[in-house]
Amino acid sequence: MSTTQTTPGWTLNGQLEPAHNIRPERRARSLSGLPPKRHDEAGNRWLRLLTNPWTWISVVLFQLYAVTLYLVWRQLSADQVFPEGVVPGLDWATLKECAGYAAPTAAVWSLFFIAFDRLRPMKPLFWLLAFGWGSCMSIWLSLNINSWAAQLLNVSASPGDPAAQARPAVFVAPFVEEAAKATFLFLLAVLVRYRIVSGLQSICLAGLAAIGFAFTENIVYYARALVYGSVTTGAGDVEQAVQQLVFLRGVITSFGHPLFTMLTGIGLVIGLRTRSKLVRILAPLTGFLLSALGHMAFNGMSSISEMSMRRLVIQFVIVIAVILFIMVRALRKELQRIRTRLGDYVQLGWLDAREVPNYGTVRRRSWLVMVAVRRGWRTLRATLARMRDMSELAYLRDAMVRGVVDEAGHERERELLGQLQALRPLALVEADGLRMEIPWHRLAFWRRRRAVAASHWPAP
Known part of the structure; x- marks a missing residue:
């Protein structure tokens, strides 16, 4: 039995395990630039902050x-x-x-x-x-x-x-x-x-x-x-x-x-x-x-x-249009990349085909966030977290296809897919048929109060 002293690490269930069991995976993640495993135990929140x-x-x-x-x-x-x-x-x-x-x-x-x-x-x-x-x-x-x-x-x-x-x-x-x-x-x-x-x-x-x-x-x-x-x-x-x-x-x-x-x-x-x-x-x-x-x-x-002020204004308008064109083009390109890479997981049967369009267009993403705001803080937080994990999963797949990330990305894939499954009950996952819940009864009550107050106001 070896007597070599090792630095202990944390397992997913909060227990300690020897560092030789986790060090190769941690090194592989570090070489690929991937983040280490996250441990979400509430008791370690401040410890994670101090060790970050x-x-x-x-x-x-x-x-x-x-x-x-x-x-x-x-x-x-x-x-x-x-x-x-x-x-x-x-x-x-x-x-x-x-x-x-x-x-x-x-x-x-x-x-x-x-x-x-x-x-x-x-x-x-x-x-x-x-x-x-x-x-x-x-x-x-x-x-x-x-x-x-x-x-x-x-x-x-x-x-x-x-x-x-x-x-x-x-x-x-x-x-x-x-x-x-x-x-x-x-x-x-x-x-x-x-x-x-x-x-x-x-x-x-x-x-x-x-x-x-x-x-x-x-x-x-x-x-x-x-x-x-x-x-x-x-x-x-x-x-x-x-x-x-x-x-x-x-x-x-x-x-x-x-x-x-x-x-x-x-x-x-x-x-x-x-x-x-x-x-x-x-x-x-x-x-x-x-x-x-x-x-x-x-x-x-x-x-x-x-240059005259007129020429400066024309130059300003042209350059702003160029910057907007660059930003919008980059946005469309990234959205297309997300749709393509998430489609790979649909073919493998790991994602629902109806979910991919919800994260590949600005309109659907914005609608999910707007409706989640009306559903409460927990729904909004879960929706934003799931949206972020979907984007990270798509970019991770793109990096693996390009050869930028090696085999260490598979473990990260499993983590992200697990997080997506855990967030599904709380988050909004489909924009089609989703309606904004507006409290019309509160607006009607406010209007009635204004009407009653106006009726009691003395005539001029």
């Missing part, structure tokens, strides 16, 4: 975001000395005012990207981490690297901030900023590559990181305009100039950062969903180069010529 690595990764990242944001604040609050004079640093009151100007743009674009991440949505923690990385970490990296590169280009003696001159803005800033924003995507691809299974997820994370970057950058631009106008003689109506800048950066050209970083996200998900090692390297690299070159062309056009 993403709990501590999030704590470290949030602290890192706070530190980098403080460093950016210290750097921007210092007075800037130029040959023409001294420009005061940014004060706290100005930053709060400008944050209010930049917040609507960030909120609208964030909700836009989150709304499209519906088929197999990422956890809100990843959305928050992506936005925080762009608004804090990416800004700090870009601010320092751009200033250092500007000094290497020998433009520090020219008037104004060196990092804001034409050459660094065109030839340095696009590569630095896109790399800083995309770093979070590549970190997720290394740590939780199984979670990023669709183009919508990658585009959503890329867009949130870009919007976070644009949010902080807009605050800095607006605040610098306010401070510069307040200390410059003959600057004119400073408030009106800032409002024009808010309209230009917050509305007309607000698509810039999301559009460019989306290209990196698309290239990354192409690399993650293929077995070819060459494509895994070339696809993310190509997406990054396209995003940097597009950013470079945008900055170059802005630096060389000034």
Whole structure:
């Protein structure tokens, strides 16, 4: 009998078993990027939270975001000395005012990207981490690297901030900023590559990181305009100039950062969903180069010529239409993939053929959720969980067909099928014939009360 000490693990019934019985399966899942087995015992909820690595990764990242944001604040609050004079640093009151100007743009674009991440949505923690990385970490990296590169280009003696001159803005800033924003995507691809299974997820994370970057950058631009106008003689109506800048950066050209970083996200998900090692390297690299070159062309056009407001509005409408086309096309493609892969399980007899259309169209999925809201919290929770498991099962099957996941995926398949069967009694599984339960009697009672109150009101 071996006397080797092993670390015990938990079985499904809550008992301990030796680690040599579970370690090979855990290693196989880890190599394929699959999540470990979940143990849903209520007594281990806090233990699972404390032993979850993403709990501590999030704590470290949030602290890192706070530190980098403080460093950016210290750097921007210092007075800037130029040959023409001294420009005061940014004060706290100005930053709060400008944050209010930049917040609507960030909120609208964030909700836009989150709304499209519906088929197999990422956890809100990843959305928050992506936005925080762009608004804090990416800004700090870009601010320092751009200033250092500007000094290497020998433009520090020219008037104004060196990092804001034409050459660094065109030839340095696009590569630095896109790399800083995309770093979070590549970190997720290394740590939780199984979670990023669709183009919508990658585009959503890329867009949130870009919007976070644009949010902080807009605050800095607006605040610098306010401070510069307040200390410059003959600057004119400073408030009106800032409002024009808010309209230009917050509305007309607000698509810039999301559009460019989306290209990196698309290239990354192409690399993650293929077995070819060459494509895994070339696809993310190509997406990054396209995003940097597009950013470079945008900055170059802005630096060389000034377009009229009419041309800017036309450009804004065209680019928004392109972004919508990309998102809708990606949504239709992912829905078709879900229908196809769930059809494989129908042929095997593991799923009912009537269930597949309910999870392969936006209309049916939305109707199931809307009716579940009226049925109560338990029904809504079970319906959303079953919808999420169906999508995960379809993407797992797609990964196994592509050769991205090996034999370890079969155990995960059995787990998901078991969860689907367990949720079936509580969840809504078929949209055909499903009716919305509206409490008409409550509405009629409310109308009668208003009519009685109106009859007792004295005539004028």
